[in-house]
Amino acid sequence: MTGDLCQEDIDQIIREVDAEVGDVCRAQAAEGREDVPAPDGPGLYAVVAPDGVTIRVVDGQTTRECLFLIMQKDMTERLLVEESAKMLRDPRESLTSVLLKQTAKIRELRSQYKLDRLPTCRRSDEMSIMRTKTKIEIELEPAVVRRGESRNLAFEATEPFKLTQISVSDETARNFVLASLKVAGKEMIYRGAVPAAMFSPRAVPVELDYFVDKKTVVELSFANTTDQEHDLEVQLTGLTKVSHLYEGPTSESGLTDNLLDLEKDQVMIIGLGRTDVPPKQACNISTQPYSRFKASRLVIPAEIAEHFSVIDMKVGRNSQVVATGSMPAMVFNETVRIPNLKLDPCDVSQFLTLSIENISDLPQVFSAAWVGMVDQNLEEYKEPDADSRQNREFFKGML
Structure with missing residues (x-):
């Protein structure tokens, strides 16, 4: 030595x-x-x-x-x-x-x-920086909300993360609507209230992708739609990036190519609010997205869906289903996992219209939400396209 x-x-x-x-x-x-x-x-x-x-x-x-x-x-x-x-x-x-x-x-x-x-x-030149995904869960402070009242829940992020899911208790799912979801003051829910049932433990998860930066405030507003007070219990789930090194070459930027890109917000939820529908009557509910939008899912709470049928879905003037007949709205309840709807892209100049009918003998309140993707680079609409044909074939089997 x-x-x-x-x-x-x-x-x-x-x-x-x-x-x-x-x-x-x-x-x-x-x-x-x-x-x-x-x-x-x-x-x-x-x-x-x-x-x-x-x-x-x-x-x-x-x-x-x-x-x-x-x-x-x-x-x-x-x-x-x-x-x-x-x-x-x-x-x-x-x-x-x-x-x-x-x-x-x-x-x-x-x-x-x-x-x-x-x-x-x-060899040290075989070492590369890699970002991995780590799941985080955030329990918001529970509250008791009186009948007809709203409650705002907020928290400040201590680290950057991507909000991927909202979860609520069964009681919250049955009795509340999500009226607003804001990240750094930006509203993430378009047009109207969203049924909280779509975030229930029984529901097929709604996958979000909202980037939340460090020290950013996330605000949620829930409204009690019943005539009794109920518990409001909400949990948020997200992904955060964790840096570590692994054995393999780096990219030109010095990072590996499989980075988790947190900063793209693509999911859009369009709430259809709450609409009173007389018995045995049909109703058209139209919305005009603020950005080019392609709906992939329609969510109708099961407690509401049992009283309705879906007559038509239109993007602009173009029907997305077969011309005649109707489908039970239960096909679209929050617990059913159906194929991606793949509706035609809806431009900002077009209306996305849902036609429904109250099949019960009593007046009913209809509430639902569209879930889909915002994409500024979607190709211009062409009729007919493969998605439309596939979508029509799916709906034919439901009639």
Whole structure:
């Protein structure tokens, strides 16, 4: 052994690390051990491998010119190597002090990313930054809302995330409508109130993609539509990006190509409000989206759907279903998973119209919502297109 790294130094490092991470493997390159990586330089001082962490110190012209490498598959990037080389140029630092400081950093990073064992890789230029998705759940403060009243719920994000789902309790689903959903003051629900039933535990999830930046306020407003007070219980689910390193090449931007893109808001929910419909009467409910919109789902709460049938859906003047007959609205209740409707794109100059009929003997209140995608790059409408033909075939089977 030459230079600053002597046997006592290695023993000191082992004692420091062993208390934290357990078994330590120590060897010399000269011993010919298979588990010792081949040196990248003239000679290998030592290998210290605590619980999967491999530290290699390769001799250069002098001790101060030693290349310090920490190879770690999931979290160590070239910044650690460059930082170590900079530390070694400081005459106040020794190899021992650098090893101890960087080993402590490894333990801190491992704890931060919640990784128990960290496999080694051979080359630092095989390390890349990657963003992974981590699910987060946010419980909003429950409330009791009196009859006919509304309640605003709000929270401030502590980190950027993408809001992907709203969940409510069964009681909330039966008795409330979501009147407003705002992110940083921007309204995410267009036109009218949305039945809370579409967010119930029994419902097929409505997948959202609303980006929420750090310190951004998210506001939800729920209205009690009954003549009694009810509990309001709401939970939000989202995805946040977590950075770590993996073995593989980087893209030109320095990040991997499979980044989670949080900052695109594409899902649009169009609420159809609440409409009084006399018994045995039909009604047209039209809306004009503020942006080019392609509906993929119609959600009608089951408690409402049992009293109605769907006569037609139109984009502009073009019917999206067969010309005659009607379908039970229960086909579109929140618990039914049906194929993507794939309606024709609705331009900002067009109306999206739903024709329904009250098939009961009593007056009923109709409420529903369209769910779809906003896309400024959708191709211009062409009749007939493949989506329209597929959609018509689906509806024929329902008649």
